[in-house]
Amino acid sequence: VPTGRAPTRHRQSDIALAAGVSQATVSMVLNGRTGKGATISADTRDRVLRAAADLGYVANPAARSLAGGRNNLLGVFTFESVFPAESADFYHPFLVGVEREAEAQGYDLVLFTSSAGTDGRRRIYRDNANRLRMSDGCVLLGYEEDRAELDRLAAEDFPFVFIGRREVPGQEITYVAADYAGATCEAVSGLAELGHRRVAYLGRGHPDHEPTVDREAGFERARVRHGLDPDPRLRVAMPSGELPAAALEELLASGVTAFATEDDAILRGLLDFAVATGRQPPDDFSVVALVDPTPQPLPVLRQQGSGQLEVSGLRVPRLEMGAAAVRLLDELLRGPVDAPARQVVLSCRVVAGTTTGPVPQPSKGHS
Amino acid sequence: VPTGRAPTRHRQSDIALAAGVSQATVSMVLNGRTGKGATISADTRDRVLRAAADLGYVANPAARSLAGGRNNLLGVFTFESVFPAESADFYHPFLVGVEREAEAQGYDLVLFTSSAGTDGRRRIYRDNANRLRMSDGCVLLGYEEDRAELDRLAAEDFPFVFIGRREVPGQEITYVAADYAGATCEAVSGLAELGHRRVAYLGRGHPDHEPTVDREAGFERARVRHGLDPDPRLRVAMPSGELPAAALEELLASGVTAFATEDDAILRGLLDFAVATGRQPPDDFSVVALVDPTPQPLPVLRQQGSGQLEVSGLRVPRLEMGAAAVRLLDELLRGPVDAPARQVVLSCRVVAGTTTGPVPQPSKGHS
DNA sequence: CTGAAAGCGCTTACAG
DNA sequence: CTGAAAGCGCTTACAG
Numbered sequence: 169v170p171t172g173r174a175p176t177r178h179r180q181s182d183i184a185l186a187a188g189v190s191q192a193t194v195s196m197v198l199n200g201r202t203g204k205g206a207t208i209s210a211d212t213r214d215r216v217l218r219a220a221a222d223l224g225y226v227a228n229p230a231a232r233s234l235a236g237g238r239n240n241l242l243g244v245f246t247f248e249s250v251f252p253a254e255s256a257d258f259y260h261p262f263l264v265g266v267e268r269e270a271e272a273q274g275y276d277l278v279l280f281t282s283s284a285g286t287d288g289r290r291r292i293y294r295d296n297a298n299r300l301r302m303s304d305g306c307v308l309l310g311y312e313e314d315r316a317e318l319d320r321l322a323a324e325d326f327p328f329v330f331i332g333r334r335e336v337p338g339q340e341i342t343y344v345a346a347d348y349a350g351a352t353c354e355a356v357s358g359l360a361e362l363g364h365r366r367v368a369y370l371g372r373g374h375p376d377h378e379p380t381v382d383r384e385a386g387f388e389r390a391r392v393r394h395g396l397d398p399d400p401r402l403r404v405a406m407p408s409g410e411l412p413a414a415a416l417e418e419l420l421a422s423g424v425t426a427f428a429t430e431d432d433a434i435l436r437g438l439l440d441f442a443v444a445t446g447r448q449p450p451d452d453f454s455v456v457a458l459v460d461p462t463p464q465p466l467p468v469l470r471q472q473g474s475g476q477l478e479v480s481g482l483r484v485p486r487l488e489m490g491a492a493a494v495r496l497l498d499e500l501l502r503g504p505v506d507a508p509a510r511q512v513v514l515s516c517r518v519v520a521g522t523t524t525g526p527v528p529q530p531s532k533g534h535s
Numbered sequence: 536v537p538t539g540r541a542p543t544r545h546r547q548s549d550i551a552l553a554a555g556v557s558q559a560t561v562s563m564v565l566n567g568r569t570g571k572g573a574t575i576s577a578d579t580r581d582r583v584l585r586a587a588a589d590l591g592y593v594a595n596p597a598a599r600s601l602a603g604g605r606n607n608l609l610g611v612f613t614f615e616s617v618f619p620a621e622s623a624d625f626y627h628p629f630l631v632g633v634e635r636e637a638e639a640q641g642y643d644l645v646l647f648t649s650s651a652g653t654d655g656r657r658r659i660y661r662d663n664a665n666r667l668r669m670s671d672g673c674v675l676l677g678y679e680e681d682r683a684e685l686d687r688l689a690a691e692d693f694p695f696v697f698i699g700r701r702e703v704p705g706q707e708i709t710y711v712a713a714d715y716a717g718a719t720c721e722a723v724s725g726l727a728e729l730g731h732r733r734v735a736y737l738g739r740g741h742p743d744h745e746p747t748v749d750r751e752a753g754f755e756r757a758r759v760r761h762g763l764d765p766d767p768r769l770r771v772a773m774p775s776g777e778l779p780a781a782a783l784e785e786l787l788a789s790g791v792t793a794f795a796t797e798d799d800a801i802l803r804g805l806l807d808f809a810v811a812t813g814r815q816p817p818d819d820f821s822v823v824a825l826v827d828p829t830p831q832p833l834p835v836l837r838q839q840g841s842g843q844l845e846v847s848g849l850r851v852p853r854l855e856m857g858a859a860a861v862r863l864l865d866e867l868l869r870g871p872v873d874a875p876a877r878q879v880v881l882s883c884r885v886v887a888g889t890t891t892g893p894v895p896q897p898s899k900g901h902s
Numbered sequence: 903c904t905g906a907a908a909g910c911g912c913t914t915a916c917a918g
Numbered sequence: 919c920t921g922a923a924a925g926c927g928c929t930t931a932c933a934g
Contacts, residue, residue, distance in 0.1 A: 177691065179927055190905045195929060207903060224687075227664035231927030233597040234910045240649065241669070270648045276669070277646040281638040282607065293591075301544065301593040302608070302643065324591065546911055557921045562913060574919060598911030601926045 178223040186219035187212075194220070198227070242266075242275045242497060243303030243328075245283070247290055247310030247317075258432070258462055259309060262331055265490020266307055273498050278303045292317045301326060305497045307490075311379075327500040329493045333378040333511070340509035342500060344492040348379055348458070351482045351516035352386030353393075355456040356428055358480075358520065360394035363527040364426040364454060367396055368419050370438065371430035373405025383430060383458050409433035416441050425527045426454035428481075432462050435479065439467040450525030457481030457523075478521035485514050545590040553586035554579075561587070565594070600671070609633075609642045609864060610670030610695075612650075614657055614677030614684075625799070625829055626676060629698055632857020633674055640865050645670045659684045668693060672864045674857075678746075694867040696860045700745040700878070707876035709867060711859040715746055715825070718849045718883035719753030720760075722823040723795055725847075725887065727761035730894040731793040731821060734763055735786050737805065738797035740772025750797060750825050776800035783808050792894045793821040795848075799829050802846065806834040817892025824848030824890075845888035852881050 180194040187194070189212055197208055197216040208216075219225075233239045244266060246259060270277050283290045283299060291314070292298055298321070300306045305327035308318075313334065321328065322339040333345035359367050369387050374380045384403075391398065402424065404411065409431065416438070429435040435457045442449060449455050461479045492512055500507065547561040554561070556579060564575055564583040575583075586592075596606045611633060613626060637644050650657045650666060658681070659665055665688070667673045672694035675685075680701065688695065689703040700712035726734050736754050741747045751770075758765065769791065771778065776798065783805070796802040802824045809815060816822045828846045859879055867874065 181927085191927090192906075192929085193904060195927095196904090199929080209903060212904080226660065226691075228601070228927050229664055229666050229669045230597045230600040231910090232664070232929080233669075234595070234601050234912085234926090235928040235930080236910085239597060239669075241645065267646065267648055274649045276649045276666070278608065279634065279644040279646060281634055282641045282643045298591050298593055299643070301591075302596050544911095548911085558911090559913085559922075560920060562911095563920090566913080576919060579920080595911050598926090599913080601910090601928085602912040603914075603926065 177228075178225050179228070180225075182223055183216060183219045183225055186223065187215040189216060198225075238501075239302075239304050240275055241278050241303040242270055242494065243278045243280060243300050243306030245280045245290070245292065245300060245306055245308050247308075247313040258460075261486035262309055262490040262493075265487035265492075266494055267490075268487075269491035269494035273494060275494070275498075280306075289314070292321055298324065298326065300328070305329075305501050307331060307493045307497060325505070327497065329497045329500070331489055331493050333382065333513075335378060342496055342509040342511065344489050344496060344512040344514065345378075345382075346482075346484045346489065347513050347515050348382035348482070349386035349389070351518050352383045352428070352458055353390040354386075354518045355458065355481055356387055356390035356396075357394060358518065359426045359428075359454060359456060359524065360390060360396060362426075362454065362524060365395075365397055365527075366399070366402065366422070366424045367391075367426045367428060368402045368404055368424045369428050369430070370404050370406060370411065370434050372407055372409065372434075374407075380430065383428075387428060406434065410437055413441055413444065417445075420453065424453070426456070426524070428456050428458055430458050432457075432459060435461060436467065443467045449523040450528075452528055454525055455480065455523040460484055460486075477523070478519070480519060480521035480524040483517040483519055485516060488514055544595070545592050546595070547592075549590055550583060550586045550592055553590065554582040556583060565592075596669075600668070605868070606669075606671045607642055608645050608670040609637055609861065610645045610647060610667050610673030612647045612657070612659065612667060612673055612675050614675075614680040625827075628853035629676055629857040629860075632854035632859075633861055634857075635854075636858035636861035640861060642861070642865075647673075656681070659688055665691065665693065667695070672696070672868050674698060674860045674864060692872070694864065696864045696867070698856055698860050700749065700880075702745060709863055709876040709878065711856050711863060711879040711881065712745075712749075713849075713851045713856065714880050714882050715749035715849070716753035716756070718885050719750045719795070719825055720757045721753075721885045722825065722848055723754055723757035723763075724761060725885070726793045726795075726821060726823060726891065727757060727763055729793075729821065729891060732762075732764055732894075733766070733769065733789070733791045734758070734793045734795060735769045735771055735791045736795050736797070737771050737773060737778065737801045739774055739776065739801075741774075747797065750795075754795060773801065777804055780808055780811065784812075787820065791820070793823070793891070795823050795825055797825050799824075799826060802828060803834065810834045816890040817895075819895055821891040822847065827851055827853075844890070845886070847886060847888035847891040850884040850886055852883060855881055 180198070181191045183194045184191040193208065193212065194216055197213050198220065244263065248259065267277060280290070280299060283292070283294055292300060300321075307329050309331040318334065319336055319339075322336040322341050328342070330341060330343040333343055334341060356367060369384070371380060371384065390396070401422070402419075404415070404419070411434070427438060429438055435455070438455060441447070442452070447453065457479045458481060460483050466477055466479070492514065496510055496512060499510070547565070548558045550561045551558040560575065560579065561583050564580050565587065596608060600606050611630065615626065634644060647657070647666060650659070650661050656679075659667060667688070674696050676698040685701065686703055686706075689706040689708050695709070697708060697710040700710055701708060723734060736751065738747060738751065757763070768789070769786075771782070771786070778801070794805055796805055802822070805822060809819070814820065824846045825848060827850050833844055833846070859881065863877055863879060866877070
C-alpha cells in the first residue's frame with residue numbers, strides 16, 4: 169500500500185461510478201475511441217463527459233504511458249562536460265532546433281544532466297545501466313564523444329540519432345551530418361578562383377574523427393581540382409589548437425597566401441597572430457573558417473574598412489540539423505523495430521565574407 | 536496488448552529470473568531498501584546487481600512513478616510561448632541555473648515542450664491531463680502565467696516551485712523570488728540621494744501581477760522615505776509597453792528629472808526617445824531599470840563619454856534563482872508530504888551605471 | 903453498444 | 919532474509 173500523495177485526485181473509476189458505467193467505458197470515451205467495433209452511445213458519452221468535467225478529472229500520464237508503452241519523451245544527451253545551455257555555445261543552436269521540432273511533433277524532452285562522471289565527462293552507462301532508456305529514443309551530440317560508449321550503445325537496440333557523422337564498426341547508425349566535405353571543397357575552391365595557389369590547412373589532425381576526415385577530404389578534392397600546391401607541409405596538424413607565430417611566419421614566407429581553419433580556436437589564434445604582427449586579412453592573407461565562428465567578439469583587426477568583420481567560410485545549419493535529428497528519431501520510433509538506419513547530410517552555406525580576397529602582391533618573387 | 540517496441544527492454548522479472556530470486560527482491564536491492572525489517576544477504580544482492588548490470592537494466596520511469604516511486608526526473612515548465620532556449624532570452628539564465636543544480640543533485644530534467652496550446656501559449660492541462668506528473672516535481676516559470684492553471688495546479692498535491700513570487704488564493708505555494716521591492720527602493724533612493732525629487736515610474740500597470748506590485752511597493756517606500764513628489768501622474772501605466780513621445784515630453788516639462796522603468800521594452804522605448812530627441816542620460820534625465828537589460832544592443836546614445844553605456848538599476852540573480860528553485864524542489868521531494876510551502880527571496884544587486892547622475896539644470900524654473 | 907479481465911512495470915506492506 | 923500478493927491508473931483486445 170503506497171503512501172503516495174495522490175488521494176485528492178480522481179481517477180477513471182470515480183467517473184465510472186458517477187456515470188454508472190464501467191471504467192473501461194470511461195477510458196474509451198475520454199480517448200475518443202471509435203473503430204475496433206467499439207461505439208459509445210451519445211447518451212453514455214454525455215454522462216461520462218459530464219461526470220469527468222464535474223470531478224475535474226485529469227488522466228495520470230504515468231499510468232497512461234505504462235499501459236500504452238510509450239513515454240512521449242525524447243532524450244537529449246551530450247558527451248560534452250558542460251551541458252550546452254550556455255548561450256554562445258557552439259552546441260546551443262542544435263538544442264534549439266531539437267526543442268522546436270520536439271514541440272512541433274508533440275514530444276517532451278529529457279535532458280540527461282544527471283550523468284556527469286567523476287571526471288566531468290558525461291557517460292551513457294553508469295552503474296552498468298543505460299539511463300537513456302528512460303526516454304523512448306535519444307538524440308546524441310558532442311565533439312568528444314566516447315567511442316567505447318557509442319559502440320556499446322549501437323550494439324543495443326535502443327533508438328538514437330547522432331548529430332554529426334559517426335561511424336561505428338560493424339553497425340549502421342542513424343545520424344544527421346553537415347556536408348563538411350562539400351562545403352570545404354567549395355570554400356577552398358573559392359580561394360583558388362581568387363588566385364591562391366598555396367593554401368594551408370590548419371587542423372587538429374585527428375585522423376579518426378569523421379568531421380576532420382570530411383574536411384580534409386573536401387580540401388584535397390578542391391586542391392586536386394584546381395591544381396593547388398600539394399606540398400605536404402601545407403597540412404598543418406595542431407592538436408592543441410595553437411600554432412606558434414614562428415610557424416605561421418614560416419608558412420607566409422614560404423609563399424602561403426591563404427589559410428583554411430578547422431575550428432574556432434584555430435581561427436582566433438590566426439586572427440590574434442594577424443593583430444599581433446600588424447597584418448590584415450585579406451590584404452596580407454586570406455582566411456576561410458571551416459566552421460561557424462562562435463558569437464564571442466573576434467579580435468579587432470587594424471582597420472576593418474567601412475563595415476564589420478565577417479569571417480569567410482562555412483555556416484553549419486545547426487538548427488536544421490537539430491530539427492532533422494528529431495524527425496529522424498520520430499521516424500525510427502514510428503517505424504518497424506528492424507527499420508534500417510538512416511543517414512541525412514545537410515548542406516552548409518558557404519559565405520564570402522571580408523577575410524578573403526585576391527592574392528596579395530608577393531614581397532618576394534613567387535609566380 | 537501493446538504493439539510497442541518494448542519487448543527488448545528488460546524488466547525486473549528478467550533480472551529475477553537470471554538471479555534466481557523474486558521480482559520483489561530485485562526491486563528491494565535496486566532501491567537499496569534496508570529498514571522495515573527487510574534486509575538482503577550480500578550474496579543475493581551481488582547476484583541481483585550483477586544480473587541487472589549484465590542485462591543493462593534501467594527502470595521504467597512511468598511504472599516507477601505509478602507505483603509511487605520516484606523518477607529522478609525534474610520537470611521544467613514555462614508559460615511563455617517560446618521555450619526560452621534562445622540565448623539572450625530573459626529566461627535563459629534561469630534555465631542554466633536549474634540545469635547546473637539538477638546536475639549537482641543528480642536529477643535529469645524534463646522540458647515540457649509538448650504542451651503548446653493552439654494559441655501558442657503553453658498549458659499544463661492538455662487533453663485533460665497534467666503532464667507535469669510525468670516528473671517527480673516541477674519548476675515553473677514565465678511572466679505571463681495562466682492564473683487559472685496555476686490555481687488548479689496548486690489545488691493538486693503535486694510538488695512544484697515557481698520561479699518568481701506568485702500568490703494563489705487560499706494556498707501557500709513554494710517559490711523563489713527576487714527582492715524587487717527592496718531593490719527598487721534602493722535604486723530609487725539612489726536617485727533621491729542624487730537630488731531627484733520628481734521621479735516617474737513607467738510600468739505596465741498590471742495591478743494583479745506580483746512582480747509589478749513589489750516594484751511599486753518599493754518605489755512607494757523610497758518615495759515616502761525621501762519625501763519625493765507624490766503627484767499621481769508620476770505613476771505611468773503603459774500596458775502595451777509604449778508611451779508616446781508627447782507624454783514623455785509632458786513629463787519632462789512638468790519637472791520630471793528621473794525615470795524608473797519596469798521592464799526591458801519600456802527601458803528601450805525611453806532610450807529610443809532620448810536618441811530621437813537628442814537627449815542623453817544622465818545629462819537630460821536619469822534612468823534606473825527595474826530589471827536587467829537583455830543583452831541585445833541598446834540604442835546608441837549621442838555620445839557615450841569615454842566608456843560603455845551601462846544602464847543603472849537592478850540585476851536579478853537569475854542563475855541563483857534557478858539553482859535555488861531546484862534545491863527547494865529537492866527538499867520538497869525528500870521531505871514529508873505535508874511539509875509546509877517555503878518561500879525564498881534573493882536580493883538583487885543594484886548597479887550604479889552610466890544612466891544616473893545629478894539633477895539636470897532646469898530649463899524652466901522649478902525649485 | 904458496454905463490461906469483465908488482463909497486463910503495462912514497478913513499490914510496498916505483509917507473511918513467512 | 920525472501921517470496922507472494924496487492925495495487926498504482928490506465929489501454930486494449932475480447933466477450934457478450
